[in-house]
Amino acid sequence: MSVSALISLAFTAMIIENVILTQFLGICPFIGVSKKRSSAVGMGVAVVAVILLAGIITWTLYHYVLSPLKMEYMQTIVFILVIAALVQMVELIIKKMSPTLYKALGIYLPLITTNCAVLGVALLNIRKDFGFAEMIVYSLFIPLGFLLVITIFSMLREKIEMSPVPKAFKGTPIALVVAAILAMIFSRFGGLI
Amino acid sequence: MDILLPALVLGAIGFVLGLLIFVVSKYFHVEEDHRIEQIEAMLPKYNCGACGYAGCHDMATALLNKECIVSQCKPIKQDAKVALMAHLDQLFKAEKEG
Numbered sequence: 001m002s003v004s005a006l007i008s009l010a011f012t013a014m015i016i017e018n019v020i021l022t023q024f025l026g027i028c029p030f031i032g033v034s035k036k037r038s039s040a041v042g043m044g045v046a047v048v049a050v051i052l053l054a055g056i057i058t059w060t061l062y063h064y065v066l067s068p069l070k071m072e073y074m075q076t077i078v079f080i081l082v083i084a085a086l087v088q089m090v091e092l093i094i095k096k097m098s099p100t101l102y103k104a105l106g107i108y109l110p111l112i113t114t115n116c117a118v119l120g121v122a123l124l125n126i127r128k129d130f131g132f133a134e135m136i137v138y139s140l141f142i143p144l145g146f147l148l149v150i151t152i153f154s155m156l157r158e159k160i161e162m163s164p165v166p167k168a169f170k171g172t173p174i175a176l177v178v179a180a181i182l183a184m185i186f187s188r189f190g191g192l193i
Numbered sequence: 194m195d196i197l198l199p200a201l202v203l204g205a206i207g208f209v210l211g212l213l214i215f216v217v218s219k220y221f222h223v224e225e226d227h228r229i230e231q232i233e234a235m236l237p238k239y240n241c242g243a244c245g246y247a248g249c250h251d252m253a254t255a256l257l258n259k260e261c262i263v264s265q266c267k268p269i270k271q272d273a274k275v276a277l278m279a280h281l282d283q284l285f286k287a288e289k290e291g
Contacts, residue, residue, distance in 0.1 A: 061206070071199050078206060085210035089217045096221035107247050 006137050011192075013141035019117050020149045021179075021186040026117035029108050030150055031175060035161075039104035040154035044147030046105070048140070050090055050112055051121050054083050055139025058122040059130070079122045087113045117146060153182065228284060229253045235277045236266060243267040256281060 019025050026047070033043040058079045066072055091109050095102045102109065112118065121142050125135045156178055165174050232253040240248040244265040246255060255261045263269070263278050 065202065065206075069198060069202065071202060074199055074203065078203065081203075081207060081210060085214055088214050092214075092217050092221045096223050099223075 001131060001133055006133060009134060010137050010141040013138050014145040014148065015186070016189045016192060017142075018145045018149060018186050019120070019142050020146060021183040022190075023117075023120070025120045026115045026146060028111065029115060030146075030153065030179070031172060033105060033108050034150055034154040034157055034175070036104070037151065037154040037158060039101070040150045041147070042098075042101040043105055043108065044143075044150045046090055046094065046109065047112060047115065047117070047146050048143040050083070050086055051118050051143040051146075052136075052139050054079075054086050054118050054122055055125055055135060057082050057086070059125050059132070059135045059139075062126055075123070075126065076119075079119060083118050083122070084113050117142070149182070149186075153179065156182075226257070228257055231280070232256055232277070235273060235280060237268050237270075237273070239268055241268060257284070259285075 017023060020027065020030050029043055029047070034040045058075075061078060061082065062072075062075060066075060066078065087110060090112070091102075094105070094109065121139050125138060128134075128138075130138060153175075157175060160174055160178065169177070229250070230253075233249050236249040236253060238249050242248065244252045244261065244267070246252040246261075252261065252266065256263065263274055263281070266274075269277070
């Protein structure tokens with residue numbers, strides 16, 4: 001695979017096929033942890049680490065363990081096992097490294113396990129028949145797109161907190177409206193490549 | 194054989210991951226208030242969430258900070274409840290004096 005193809009794959013993964021706004025995966029932390037920019041960025045970085053590691057481990061397991069043993073049908077269970085264990089480790093590491101971030105993320109940190117973006121990327125790596133380099137690029141730039149969008153969204157939400165919103169729309173409802181407008185903007189990138 | 198092999202592979206993967214978590218949890222161990230551990234040991238440890246907290250550990254922390262009361266725990270047995278309340282009283286008394 002040539003370098004230019006990898007670059008276009010990276011761009012596609014990050015912007016055009018953005019995991020939140022066009023694939024609609026990982027909405028739970030997107031709405032839940034985007035009230036403050038610092039915790040949103042923390043969540044984004046944790047998701048980048050988990051998806052990249054999960055992508056590498058599940059791809060390797062699939063191609064060197066499951067595929068030779070003709071056990072492809074076990075992929076979902078094995079992938080979930082790997083993801084759950086990884087999230088557990090990331091949680092322990094964050095607890096030690098940054099207690100403030102650990103407190104800010106709260107229940108959403110163990111919930112990365114059920115963040116469908118993680119399992120989604122692991123399964124897409126297999127379904128799209130990626131080689132090693134493509135897999136690395138894809139599982140790095142998909143969560144970077146997540147980080148980008150959740151950061152933009154948290155900045156918007158910080159502004160919205162201070163603006164006069166009708167009472168019925170305060171909080172999550174207006175956040176969903178903003179997310180819809182963002183998704184419309186991102187859908188315009190569709191014709192680029 | 195068709196069943197045994199997947200079971201073995203899955204077991205092996207689970208074992209390796211469990212071992213990794215064990216190593217990480219030892220290496221990144223965080224020293225916590227031992228009083229929380231004591232209170233948690235006296236709760237039922239079902240992690241049912243009926244108290245409104247995300248698990249017994251969270252409720253133990255809240256109990257120590259006087260943010261909730263023991264009867265918020267639904268599945269706790271009567272004698273365990275009495276023992277826990279006595280233990281909490283003792284802790285708060287010690288806190289006042291010390």
